[in-house]
Amino acid sequence: MDVIETLRTEALAAPESGIVAVVKHGRLREGLIPLWAGEGDLPTPSFITDAAARALANGETFYTWQKGIPELRQALARYYGRHFGKRFAEEEFIVTGSGMHAIQLAIDALAGKGDEVIYLSPAWPNFAAAAGVAGATPVPVVLDQSGNGWSCDVDKIASAITPRTKALFINTPSNPTGWTADTETLKAILDLARTRNLWIIADEIYALFHYGHGRAPSFIDVMADEDRILFVNSFSKNWAMTGWRVGWIKTHPSLQQVFENLIQYSTSGVAQFMQRGAVAALDEGDGFIAEQVERARAARDLVCDILGATGKARFTVPQGAFYLFFTVDGITDSRTAAFDIVDRANVGLAPGTAFGPGGEAFLRLCFHRRLDQLEEAANRLAKWMKTV
Ligand SMILES: Cc1ncc(COP(=O)(O)O)c(C=O)c1O
Numbered sequence: 001m002d003v004i005e006t007l008r009t010e011a012l013a014a015p016e017s018g019i020v021a022v023v024k025h026g027r028l029r030e031g032l033i034p035l036w037a038g039e040g041d042l043p044t045p046s047f048i049t050d051a052a053a054r055a056l057a058n059g060e061t062f063y064t065w066q067k068g069i070p071e072l073r074q075a076l077a078r079y080y081g082r083h084f085g086k087r088f089a090e091e092e093f094i095v096t097g098s099g100m101h102a103i104q105l106a107i108d109a110l111a112g113k114g115d116e117v118i119y120l121s122p123a124w125p126n127f128a129a130a131a132g133v134a135g136a137t138p139v140p141v142v143l144d145q146s147g148n149g150w151s152c153d154v155d156k157i158a159s160a161i162t163p164r165t166k167a168l169f170i171n172t173p174s175n176p177t178g179w180t181a182d183t184e185t186l187k188a189i190l191d192l193a194r195t196r197n198l199w200i201i202a203d204e205i206y207a208l209f210h211y212g213h214g215r216a217p218s219f220i221d222v223m224a225d226e227d228r229i230l231f232v233n234s235f236s237k238n239w240a241m242t243g244w245r246v247g248w249i250k251t252h253p254s255l256q257q258v259f260e261n262l263i264q265y266s267t268s269g270v271a272q273f274m275q276r277g278a279v280a281a282l283d284e285g286d287g288f289i290a291e292q293v294e295r296a297r298a299a300r301d302l303v304c305d306i307l308g309a310t311g312k313a314r315f316t317v318p319q320g321a322f323y324l325f326f327t328v329d330g331i332t333d334s335r336t337a338a339f340d341i342v343d344r345a346n347v348g349l350a351p352g353t354a355f356g357p358g359g360e361a362f363l364r365l366c367f368h369r370r371l372d373q374l375e376e377a378a379n380r381l382a383k384w385m386k387t388v
Contacts, residue, residue, distance in 0.1 A: 178318020
């Protein structure tokens with residue numbers, strides 16, 4: 001028997017990322033403009049790295065609080081206070097080893113073998129895959145698409161609920177579609193969760209990358225204290241900290257001890273010097289975020305203008321997050337197209353096949369990048385489109 005055959009079936013079934021296959025194909029190409037990953041091109045700003053470096057130099061290298069240092073949890077409460085206009089308590093926050101780790105802990109807490117979890121598709125693939133690893137069944141509900149853009153039919157979510165359903169995973173603004181739930185939709189989803197006794201896992205990681213007025217609508221705007229909602233979030237996107245692997249959960253204070261235990265038996269906590277950097281991000285980073293969002297807005301408009309002018313690219317202008325999810329007339333197989341775009345346009349895109357049901361015909365372009373490079377990439381894509 002092969003060694004590998006003795007592993008758990010769920011571990012063996014964990015899918016390889018559909019984005020990575022294209023990255024492997026193109027990563028060493030001279031002059032390739034990589035727009036396939038979900039991150040910007042700027043390194044973490046120095047007010048954050050300096051705070052972490054100071055803490056490291058000061059010997060903050062020991063085991064620390066599993067649920068996060070009090071200073072960071074207090075800073076999270078202040079940050080929420082500023083952005084959501086309510087009062088929040090330190091006890092509502094738990095520091096995690098990335099947004100992905102927050103998602104994994106949420107699944108650990110809510111769903112296992114035999115359970116179902118519903119998510120909206122097309123979707124960033126990691127939630128469904130992590131649910132699968134835990135033994136739960138991820139059930140996609142495909143967003144509707146019309147000339148007006150993406151929308152969520154809450155009746156479709158209701159029809160997908162079974163006695164085994166434990167949670168609804170709602171990512172708004174969405175990676176990859178940019179769909180951003182309005183307050184009415186959030187209320188309808190919350191009502192459904194309340195009547196069917198379900199948890200909501202709210203992934204509002206891109207809430208500040210919103211191109212309307214101010215941040216995107218949030219479950220925080222419509223919920224009551226006793227609602228069963230786990231917010232999963234991350235330092236990755238707002239503060240250009242993707243490589244740090246620091247995130248958080250916000251939920252009911254009564255769950256603190258459970259999550260502290262789950263963290264103890266997974267990562268055992270986030271390095272204390274990194275948490276000092278995270279405190280600086282929260283307390284001093286609002287200006288940096290505002291600049292990033294304006295830069296991303298300009299980038300979005302530039303890419304939409306150039307690709308829109310081809311007459312071959314179809315998309316709705318994303319209202320949130322930093323991705324353009326588009327189809328190209330005549331292209332149905334996005335995986336083959338993404339390889340061809342690497343070969344002939346020297347641009348790296350993520351194929352829609354990586355984002356599950358409803359995404360197959362699309363390509364995802366991350367526009368959180370320098371304008372001159374984006375302009376060059378969009379022009380190369382426009383040229384490529386003329387040949388297909
Ligand atoms: C919707 C969404 N949720 C969560 C994450 C996880 O972020 P991280 O693990 O980098 O903190 C990502 C990253 O791409 C994402 O797009």
